Amino acid sequence: MIQYQEPLFRPPSEAHSLILQATLGCSYNECSFCGMYRTKQFRVRPLPELEAEIDWARDHIGDVRKVFLADGDALVAKASYLLKLLERLTQSFPNLRKVSCYASPQALQLRSVEEMRELREAGLSLYYLGIESGSDFVLEKLQKGVDAKEMVRVANKAHEAGVKLSTMILLGAGNRSHSREHAEQSAHVVSQISPRFVSTLVMTPVENTPLWEADQRGEVDQLTPIELAAELRTFIAGLDVKASIFRSNHASNYLTLAGNLPRDKAGLLAQLDAVLEHPESAAFVPDWLRGL
Numbered sequence: 472m473i474q475y476q477e478p479l480f481r482p483p484s485e486a487h488s489l490i491l492q493a494t495l496g497c498s499y500n501e502c503s504f505c506g507m508y509r510t511k512q513f514r515v516r517p518l519p520e521l522e523a524e525i526d527w528a529r530d531h532i533g534d535v536r537k538v539f540l541a542d543g544d545a546l547v548a549k550a551s552y553l554l555k556l557l558e559r560l561t562q563s564f565p566n567l568r569k570v571s572c573y574a575s576p577q578a579l580q581l582r583s584v585e586e587m588r589e590l591r592e593a594g595l596s597l598y599y600l601g602i603e604s605g606s607d608f609v610l611e612k613l614q615k616g617v618d619a620k621e622m623v624r625v626a627n628k629a630h631e632a633g634v635k636l637s638t639m640i641l642l643g644a645g646n647r648s649h650s651r652e653h654a655e656q657s658a659h660v661v662s663q664i665s666p667r668f669v670s671t672l673v674m675t676p677v678e679n680t681p682l683w684e685a686d687q688r689g690e691v692d693q694l695t696p697i698e699l700a701a702e703l704r705t706f707i708a709g710l711d712v713k714a715s716i717f718r719s720n721h722a723s724n725y726l727t728l729a730g731n732l733p734r735d736k737a738g739l740l741a742q743l744d745a746v747l748e749h750p751e752s753a754a755f756v757p758d759w760l761r762g763l
């Protein structure tokens with residue numbers, strides 16, 4: 472059977488996927504806001520362990536169509552390892568349609584376009600990439616390890632390899648002082664990448680992270696739901712993408728919005744304008760229902 476090594480995370484849209492932990496933890500593990508893998512030492516799991524889990528899933532789950540390779544940045548594992556894993560998956564699940572994983576900017580720096588293309592042809596067709604911000608100031612504060620220009624470069628390597636991207640922007644990451652810059656620059660970077668999916672999360676200090684410590688020292692201005700709505704409006708207004716699906720369905724969001732861009736841009740902006748004009752009637756998710 473599959474014995475998950477907790478904690479285990481997956482994107483909201485992978486709720487119905489088979490989750491396999493190809494790697495444990497995150498090889499980078501330095502983003503100031505991220506507490507997901509602080510308790511884990513990064514390692515690539517031995518292939519025979521994964522093969523045994525795939526055999527178990529084939530015999531007990533059956534018709535698997537979507538697989539998500541956890542943990543934090545499975546793409547950092549060697550391409551030869553991932554190819555063998557993908558081969559086993561396609562042999563075991565004849566109706567497999569999609570394999571996806573998180574991809575840190577550092578993993579995208581490491582993998583060549585040719586490797587990513589080969590992996591895509593073997594089934595790994597979608598990466599989840601935390602862009603977080605398009606502002607160099609904010610990226611530095613978040614300790615992402617890359618600036619905006621490098622984020623665009625590595626994201627476009629994936630596109631060149633034919634891999635779809637699902638990208639995340641961290642609302643509130645610029646605090647109050649850099650909210651507008653964060654929103655405008657994030658829109659600029661996302662527009663340059665034009666990913667298949669764009670989603671937003673809300674920056675929330677979690678224990679055992681540098682962000683939590685900064686918050687304890689009173690150095691973090693957490694934006695109110697109204698301020699976050701204004702930031703999101705600036706972000707969406709600045710987007711100039713070819714064809715992206717927008718979602719703010721992560722549990723950390725106060726507002727759940729969805730639409731296809733550019734088609735639904737005016738509608739999304741109108742929804743946000745209504746929230747900003749009549750905040751008392753806005754359907755904000757209460758704090759007790761929000762999560763990370």
Ligand code: SF4
Pocket residue numbers: 497498499500501502505506507508543544575576601
């Ligand atoms: S790269 Fe992703 S998983 Fe790793 S520390 Fe940063 S946000 Fe967390």
